Amino acid sequence: MPNVATAEQRAAQRRMVSRVTSSGVLNRDGLAFWREAGCGEFYADADEVAEDLAVLQVPCEIVTAYRFPLANARSQRPRKGHEVRIAAKDLPSLEVWMPALKGYRAKLPEDAHGWGFMYFQPAPGKMLIGVRTSMAAAWPWWTQKQAARMGLLCAECGWDLRRSDDEGRLPYNIPTRPRGWRLVCGECCNGGIDVVDQVDTVTGSAGVATGAASSVPAPAAPPAPADTAS
Secondary structure, eight states: OSSSSOHHHHHHHHHHHHHHHHHOOEEEEEEEEEEEETTOTTSHHHHHHHHHHHHOOOOOEEEEEEEEETTOOOOOSSSSEEEEEEHHHHHHHHTTTTTHHHHHHHTTTTTTTSOOOEEEETTEEEEEEEEOOOOTTTGGGOOOOHHTTTTOTTTOOOBBTTTOSSSGGGGGEEOSSSOOEEEEHHHHHHHHHHHHTTTSSOOOGGGGSSSEEEEEEESOOOOOOOOOOH
């Protein structure tokens, strides 16, 4: 903490320390705070979190992000919210005000997830790689039931597609309608190879991902994708 801090900075520091410990999500790409849209006057929204970070001179951005619908909710559509994200390169600016954060970062595993969920997308004569960044940063820690409501389990066999311990079960987007979102594991879709030949009838643009998809040659058995940031 700086030797000289204003009363406004001290107040913002106290609030941010509380948020980091109660609702912050730390991953390889940085630190995030998700707030449901219209969360109410007694719960700090994304703009208020960003304002406190501005007082502490910590760069951040606000993005639209979705979480799983609640089990007893009338609507089973994903819940829209706004997520304040601090990039990993900017976290030292927050560590000035919260030194313990540096210790938390040191404990992150080398294969820690980032913001985006990576998947394969069949396309004519090739395979695209898509990165879905529109989910809240906590997606790797959702329960299987919660992940299922967001389409992260294989639509055929129920395999948890967030797992990376079986290269034969990588996620492929095999939708039933154009630009749809229906993930299937590699074992259930023959690694997407069958779809490449009939992709014009079963098409699913990688536009379902907020990160742009990049094309790579269509291999017989695609290598396991690194779970990189979009």
